[in-house]
Amino acid sequence: DAGVIQSPRHEVTEMGQEVTLRCKPISGHDYLFWYRQTMMRGLELLIYFNNNVPIDDSGMPEDRFSAKMPNASFSTLKIQPSEPRDSAVYFCASSLDGETAEAFFGQGTRLTVV
Amino acid sequence: GNSVTQMEGPVTLSEEAFLTINCTYTATGYPSLFWYVQYPGEGLQLLLKATKADDKGSNKGFEATYRKETTSFHLEKGSVQVSDSAVYFCALRRGSYDKVIFGPGTSLSVIP
Numbered sequence: 242d243a244g245v246i247q248s249p250r251h252e253v254t255e256m257g258q259e260v261t262l263r264c265k266p267i268s269g270h271d272y273l274f275w276y277r278q279t280m281m282r283g284l285e286l287l288i289y290f291n292n293n294v295p296i297d298d299s300g301m302p303e304d305r306f307s308a309k310m311p312n313a314s315f316s317t318l319k320i321q322p323s324e325p326r327d328s329a330v331y332f333c334a335s336s337l338d339g340e341t342a343e344a345f346f347g348q349g350t351r352l353t354v355v
Numbered sequence: 356g357n358s359v360t361q362m363e364g365p366v367t368l369s370e371e372a373f374l375t376i377n378c379t380y381t382a383t384g385y386p387s388l389f390w391y392v393q394y395p396g397e398g399l400q401l402l403l404k405a406t407k408a409d410d411k412g413s414n415k416g417f418e419a420t421y422r423k424e425t426t427s428f429h430l431e432k433g434s435v436q437v438s439d440s441a442v443y444f445c446a447l448r449r450g451s452y453d454k455v456i457f458g459p460g461t462s463l464s465v466i467p
Contacts, residue, residue, distance in 0.1 A: 283459045284399075286457075289454050296454075332399070334398075334399075341448075344401075344455045348398050349397075
């Protein structure tokens with residue numbers, strides 16, 4: 242398997258624009274996680290899905306953020322409108338079911354909002 | 356709630372020095388414990404894990420032992436190399452529906 246695939250790797254956008262980040266999890270994985278990483282706040286869990294259903298979105302910072310998982314092989318994280326403070330590296334990760342299962346991370350999307 | 360605490364660093368060591376990064380956790384029951392490593396410009400990757408008390412996870416010369424009595428999972432390596440320079444994250448997972456919870460990460464720099 243190619244691992245967790247995220248696109249784009251880098252995104253530069255202007256404040257106020259809509260940004261969509263994409264993730265393809267590892268085939269057969271039941272869980273999908275979206276994280277945000279910044280120097281100031283470290284690694285934050287934004288939302289996670291089990292079998293395409295959102296389980297916990299308490300980490301989503303504001304209504305400007307939304308995430309969907311229309312099927313088992315694709316998820317999106319959307320920011321509308323974007324703001325400079327959204328600049329960060331966004332990671333997608335997936336895992337099998339069960340508490341002994343580790344999460345596999347994608348390479349991340351580095352988002353810069355100017 | 357469940358949480359992970361680890362020494363925040365940065366930690367700077369000379370090559371071949373002994374490494375310890377402390378990690379303690381708070382959780383109901385008996386979570387699985389993990390150490391992840393993040394090299395510059397990359398995503399996190401699993402370094403080792405332990406799924407029950409007294410288990411020792413090991414990989415690439417790194418070790419960590421699941422200590423239930425002290426709720427700890429300290430990472431150790433006997434002789435670090437420059438290539439070990441990275442950020443190390445301690446994490447736990449509890450229960451089938453539970454998210455993977457990460458500590459704040461510890462930056463390690465190994466100098467020749």
